Amino acid sequence: MSSTAIADYALISDRHSAALVSRDGSVDWLCFPRFDSPSVFARLLDAAAGHWSVRPSVPYQATRQYVDRSMVLETTFRTGPGTVTLTDALLTGPAGDAHSLGAGAPRLLARRLTCTEGEVPMETEYRPRPEYGLVAPILSETAGGVTSRGGAEWLVLTTAHRMDFADSTAHGAFTLRAGESVCLGLQRSTLEEPPAHVWTQEDLSDRLDATIEAWQSWSDMHQAYDGPWRDLVHHSGRVLQALSFQPSGAIIAAATTSLPEGVGGERNWDYRYTWVRDACLTMEALWVAACPDEAHDFFAFLATAAPSLGADRTLQIMFGVGGEHDLSERTLPHLRGWRESRPVRVGNGAWCQQQIDVYGELLDAAYRLADQLDRIDDDTRRFLVACADAAAERWTEKDQGIWEVRGEPRHFLYSKVMCWTALDRAVRLAGPLGAPRGKVAGWRRTRDEIHRTVLREGWNEEAGAFTQYFGSTALDASNLMMPIVGFLPADDPRVRATIDATERDLTDDAGLVYRYRTEEGVDGLAGEEGTFLLCTFWLAQALALAGRAERASDVFARAAAYVNDVGLLAEEIDPATGELLGNFPQAFSHIGLVTAAWAIGEARQPIAA
Structure with a gap:
């Protein structure tokens, strides 16, 4: 059963599809490539229907906010050993044209972890379950990430650390120290047109920053209400x-x-x-x-x-x-x-x-x-x-x-x-x-x-x-x-x-x-x-x-x-x-x-x- 309070979720969107991210850093709802497509993650509706969580492996307190004038989410985990900020976005594409926000969206969920003080042990669990949880896909290691094939979906998870596999689920553990950042990404394609490449750390970080800039450019251009x-x-x-x-x-x-x-x-x-x-x-x-x-x-x-x-x-x-x-x-x-x-x-x-x-x-x-x-x-x-x-x-x-x-x-x-x-x-x-x-x-x-x-x-x-x-x-x-x-x-x-x-x-x-x-x-x-x-x-x-x-x-x-x-x-x-x-x-x-x-x-x- 899914029991997380609805208020514990935040929305991210590329104006093609949407994801809901829990206060604990878990993507519990994601539909690719459109809002009304079958879900890849649906733990929102059933605990067995897929999720992708990233969080500290030690006790923490979490606070969150959207980056100013954007729909890019920041979750800050404060632990005894240190503090980590998780930044989540569905990438919108370049910031150049605020009139067409999302026009260049690459259909990619990007997640950036940045350690701001101390050092924090982290854990991630990746459990894709396409078609509203009906499909338990085949996961395979590839250079720089994990591929997932099952049903009509071809997914590539970009990671910078080793993952272990069991029951169509990938687990990973790593430690971040002050000043260090790492990016993760999930790209969707089809079995007929598999992704051309695994995204690099630099590409993910740059495109995430461009998404923040795109939302802020749209807000600055459109939002004049002052009441x-x-x-x-x-x-x-x-x-x-x-x-x-x-x-x-x-x-x-x-x-x-x-x-x-x-x-x-x-x-x-x-x-x-x-x-x-x-x-x-x-x-x-x-x-x-x-x-x-x-x-x-x-x-x-x-x-x-x-x-x-x-x-x-x-x-x-x-x-x-x-x-x-x-x-x-x-x-x-x-x-x-x-x-x-x-x-x-x-x-x-x-x-x-x-x-x-x-x-x-x-x-x-x-x-x-x-x-x-x-x-x-x-x-x-x-x-x-x-x-x-x-x-x-x-x-x-x-x-x-x-x-x-x-x-x-x-x-x-x-x-x-x-x-x-x-x-x-x-x-x-x-x-x-x-x-x-x-x-x-x-x-x-x-x-x-x-x-x-x-x-x-x-x-x-x-x-x-x-x-x-x-x-x-x-x-x-x-x-x-x-x-x-x-x-x-x-x-x-x-x-x-x-x-x-x-x-x-x-x-x-x-x-x-x-x-x-x-x-x-x-x-x-x-x-x-x-x-x-x-x-x-x-x-x-x-x-x-x-x-x-x-x-x-x-x-x-x-x-x-x-x-x-x-x-x-x-x-x-x-x-x-x-x-x-x-x-x-x-x-x-x-x-x-x-x-x-x-x-x-x-x-x-x-x-x-």
């Missing part, structure tokens, strides 16, 4: 950039699969894909945190992945990072899951759900990033126009909603509000999109009809709030988005009542917000889940818009307090223990942090005379 919680916002911007797939412009929801929403439960999903909703919200957050210049790439990716909405005006809600459509879900019964949380899933069955809110998030992102629309091509413009048409035609339909319920479709209020958002933004963008005047008039009429219907059917007198779906008395935190997207002003009495009801009835003792009450049974799943960090940040943002900046700051601080020691957030918080739950790091949570901080900063601005 409240500046450091957290900048770091979240880098996390969101690390969750983007450089070759296509796609953005994943999280770096992992099957980390549970409730310990031991079945709410375990694969988040290593591009949800239209999540990716659009990420682009909006990057507008605050990182001044994105890749927006045109993102819109072009979606236009290519969904070249036609078809006769029924359906936009698939999620894609593979290369634009793949079929994300069929399956379980991996050989994996025991994090803290026995089963099943472990790969793929995601939500890919074939109907969720009509996605048109709104997409056009809202386009509106926020309108200054880049002159860089999109005509196909992308036609795609955005088609999305507005789809919202106008499909807003009356039932769907599975933002939370992807696996129960029956319903008239979810959030979905209707986002269809309104799609048409409102399309009307405002009519010029840049080249939309005909007659079409714009139709969008405007339908937008106004949606508004009237939501006010009539979405408000519930018994609940004293806007509710989850038409005819329901259940609350849903997604309705906090109504003032955020401008459907109603935040000082509207109905919005204020919905904010108050959310605080009163959807929060736990720590003041964190649930998405909805799982006992209502709307989502078709057994068990409960934790409080949702994105929803807590939404509450802070809505409060700020309502002119309650100090209250908003308090709510923000509650949620932000759950960042781990390297500034990362998962999806949820366990209300009983305060532990991070869910896939990690979670784009949604960092999106919420960024947009709430910005809204609070705006609310604190003095009103001009």
Whole structure:
């Protein structure tokens, strides 16, 4: 069983794939060559599913941080005999072009150990288990390292010390003295195209330094935000950039699969894909945190992945990072899951759900990033126009909603509000999109009809709030988005009542917000889940818009307090223990942090005379 706390992990990324490194210097999750590829190491989900650890062989205390303005990790081990710093990175390639961070990534994990005082005995254990732990590869010694062959993988481990082999695992021991450094590297290729060479110590060290420089160059060029919680916002911007797939412009929801929403439960999903909703919200957050210049790439990716909405005006809600459509879900019964949380899933069955809110998030992102629309091509413009048409035609339909319920479709209020958002933004963008005047008039009429219907059917007198779906008395935190997207002003009495009801009835003792009450049974799943960090940040943002900046700051601080020691957030918080739950790091949570901080900063601005 895997039991390491989710908060004990840190992310490294080359904008192609990602690894999670534990506080103890163990790489317990790594997928090559893409975020959604089968894992090489998956101890995160099962102790037998592979890892690569490097740590002192004597008792130690570990602290860690990211190198300033980067996603390169430094772990410092302090022992009785001395101190060693471990620097970990997935190499991004040269630093020359900050606009294409990761474009030259060599698909290599580099680890540098530097002894800063005394001398420290070290040990390393290399246990690759490709294909989610199914393959125990053949390990062989080669000049300067170890080769691993098994399944579709050809891996080369670069080492500067001797390794012993047993049970498809390599062990090594060595001592570092003050002033000494040693580099290790793991390169991935295929059986058809084996690696051309074993990397030298000098090459690994130089490329690791270049990766630090590349991240810092990107940060310096893009990150100008100077409002409240500046450091957290900048770091979240880098996390969101690390969750983007450089070759296509796609953005994943999280770096992992099957980390549970409730310990031991079945709410375990694969988040290593591009949800239209999540990716659009990420682009909006990057507008605050990182001044994105890749927006045109993102819109072009979606236009290519969904070249036609078809006769029924359906936009698939999620894609593979290369634009793949079929994300069929399956379980991996050989994996025991994090803290026995089963099943472990790969793929995601939500890919074939109907969720009509996605048109709104997409056009809202386009509106926020309108200054880049002159860089999109005509196909992308036609795609955005088609999305507005789809919202106008499909807003009356039932769907599975933002939370992807696996129960029956319903008239979810959030979905209707986002269809309104799609048409409102399309009307405002009519010029840049080249939309005909007659079409714009139709969008405007339908937008106004949606508004009237939501006010009539979405408000519930018994609940004293806007509710989850038409005819329901259940609350849903997604309705906090109504003032955020401008459907109603935040000082509207109905919005204020919905904010108050959310605080009163959807929060736990720590003041964190649930998405909805799982006992209502709307989502078709057994068990409960934790409080949702994105929803807590939404509450802070809505409060700020309502002119309650100090209250908003308090709510923000509650949620932000759950960042781990390297500034990362998962999806949820366990209300009983305060532990991070869910896939990690979670784009949604960092999106919420960024947009709430910005809204609070705006609310604190003095009103001009």
